[in-house]
Amino acid sequence: MDADFTHIGELGTLTMPEALWDRAKTISAVIAPLSMQVVVGGAAVQAAALALGISRRQVYVLIKRHRDGSGLLTDLAPGRSSGGKGTARLSGEVEDLVREIVRKQFLTRQKRTLAAVYRDIAAACRARQLPVPARNTVERRIWALNPVEVGRRRGGPNAVRPLQSAGDEVPVIDTILEQVQIDHTVIDVIIVDERERQPIGRPYLTVAIDVYSRAIVGMIVTLEAPSAVSVGLCLAHAGTDKRPWLERLGLEAQWPMSGKPRQLYLDNASEFKSEALRRGCEQHGIKLAYRPPGRPHYGGIVERVIGTAMQQVHELPGTTFSNPVERGRYDSDRKATLTLRELEKWMTLAVTNYHGTVHSTLGQTPTGRWREGMDVTGLPAVASNPTAFLVDFLPVVRRTLTRTGFVIDHVHYFSNVLKPWISRRDTLEPFLIRRDPRDISRIWVLEPDEDHYVEVPYRTMANPSVSLWEHKHALARLHERGVAQVDEVMLFRTIEQMREITATASKTTKRMRRDAERRNIATTAPSGPPVPLQPPGFSEEQTLDTESAVAQVPRFDQIEQW
Structure with missing residues (x-):
């Protein structure tokens, strides 16, 4: 039974309290740039110590931890104590006193040091004959404060005002993966099912584009409506090596653009603001930024690419065109011939063709621009474990462990890996569980002790996989x-x-x-030799090798100046 689960050796992202997570972000913003330097000067260490309110020695420890770690935000998380059962060990009276003095003495423009505030707390406790809390306990209370609120009270509004571009000019992007834009659209073509070759409607496209090179780094074609899962799947596609995926499609096309973006630029749709997406991006060092309301030129690059792709889709059989007037008397359902997998292959070949086409704004191909960026930045950081990377972006449920495992929506899950926790389940908090809506035959459970995910299948293995x-x-x-x-x-x-x-x-x-x-x-996982894609206009008896198939795919038009 032990072989029924997979151990995912990546830290969980949703177990920390929000305040502790914010503190980790603050530490990362100071320590990450220092860890990239070959030699860190004493002045820089002193400045970091003052900014974080810690000792110089602790700064060196954090730099080493970041260098030795995996580049995740949780590498720099402050140490956490169980506090007995995850609760504060100070009495309510002492907690109230600490909170009051921190508010009156620390959160002021006078910017008193932590040492001075702690002396006041200790004196007040002695005066009231209360137990004096340890200094590190007070430090943790202060670290848990919202850094934006701390900065505003101690330094004023200007101290926490986020950097914004001047006027209406979109910020300049200087290298690959510095900013990636993601957006969705419904594809203007009717597809057919694999069994009866009958029309089943229009699929959806989620695409991620690197702003610097205009290269498409991630793409998902699905029958599911846009959601937070679509975003996670597209990010997983962008952040991992695409060669295994291309092999499963049966294509020999080249798509070398992969890597974790440094910033993800999105519109204000609800699926772009889920907790799982936010924490997943923070865990992997991906900054989230949203388009300012009323400024359509922000984020317009991905929309222009999608619009250009849809123009090429209008050449496929079964297209719905952009509107009824343009469609006229064309019967999209009757003309439809492509399945979802065939459309995905067509889109993949179209993307690889686009990468080799000279871009009107760049004056070079996206592939050439990408290679130039790599010459400056080196190989991008690629997710080593695609499953673990995707899991960090999947929707979350929380359940209490029972004698027979977990029960989620009337479905039971169990694995022998749960047995050590079952014996002490009464002392454990509800478990954090991630579930892929496309296939709920397995779940990923975050360990309460080590913060790693383990895969747990159905308790009844004979049950079929379902979405x-x-x-x-x-x-x-x-x-x-x-x-x-x-x-x-x-x-x-x-x-x-x-x-x-x-x-x-x-x-x-x-x-x-x-x-x-x-x-x-x-x-259903793909199995057996892949069926070659037959482009529109070819009979069922005709097949093409990869090179001729690429030649038949319409290229993306020259994209207008952005």
């Missing part, structure tokens, strides 16, 4: 029948019945075909 949307449809079906008490056996029996109806129906609706295709994509 979260299929699971919800089955629950809705049971509730429609008036079933008040839903159990796991009943739930999966309903899912199987729904699948049989879809599979055996002589004529299915577009929605049923679409749901069946979503299920196949979510639960």
Whole structure:
């Protein structure tokens, strides 16, 4: 049973309290630049010590920890104590006194030192015959304060005002992956299902573009509506080596643009503001920035690329064009021929063609520009473990551990790795669990002791892999029948019945075909030799090798000046 889970050796991102997480961000902002220097001067160490309110020795310890670590924010997190059971060990009266004196003595323009504030706290405790807290305990209380609030009270509004570009000029980007923009769109083409080759509707595209080189570093084509998961999948695609993915598609195309962005530039859609996305980006040193309201030229680069891609999509069979007037009497459903996987291949070949096309603004190809950037910055940081990287961006649920494992939405999960925690489950807080909505047959559980993820499968291994949307449809079906008490056996029996109806129906609706295709994509891994992509206009008997297939793909048009 031990082989049923995977140990993910990356620190968790959601276990820290918010205040402690903010403190880690403050430390990282000071220590990370110093750790990149070959020699750190005494003046720089002294300035860092003053900025963080710690000793010079602690600064050197943090620099070494950052250099020896994996480049994650949690490498610099202050040490955490269980405090008995995760609670403060100071009495309520002492906590109130510490809080009051910190507010009156530390959070002022006088900028009193931590040592002076601690002396006042100790004197006040003795005067009231209360136990004097240790100095490091007071330090932790101060470190837990919101750094923005601390900066505002001690230095004024200008001390915490974020850097902004002057006027309406978009900030200049100087190197690759300095800024990556992500956006979604619905693709203007009807696709067909793999089984019956009947239309199932329009898919969605999520794309990430490197602003410096105009290269596309990440792309996801899916039947799922845009969500925080779409963003996480696109980031995982951008931050990992694409060669294994290209092999699974059966393509020999070159797509060398990969790496973790330093800044992610987004619009203000709700899926771009999830807790999982924010913490995941902070964990991997990715800064989040949002487009200022009312300034459409911010973030316009990714939108222009998407618009150009859609113009090329209009040449595919089954296109819906941009509007009904442009479509005219063209029957998009009847002309549709491409499956989702074939469209993904087509988009991939179109992207690789675009990378080799001279860009009108750059005066060179995105590939050439990317290589120039690499000559300056070196090889970009690529996620070594794609699964662990993706897990950091998946949605989160929290559950208490039971004798039989975890129960999430009537589904049981268990692995032998849980046994040491089951024996002391009454002393543990609810576990943080991440779940991929595309396939809920496994979950990733954050260890309470080591902050590593472990993979935990279904308790009943015979249950089929299902997606979260299929699971919800089955629950809705049971509730429609008036079933008040839903159990796991009943739930999966309903899912199987729904699948049989879809599979055996002589004529299915577009929605049923679409749901069946979503299920196949979510639960079926590619196997066997890949089927070569047949571009539009070719009969089923005709196939092309990779080079000729690339030649048949329409290139992205010359992109207008941005």
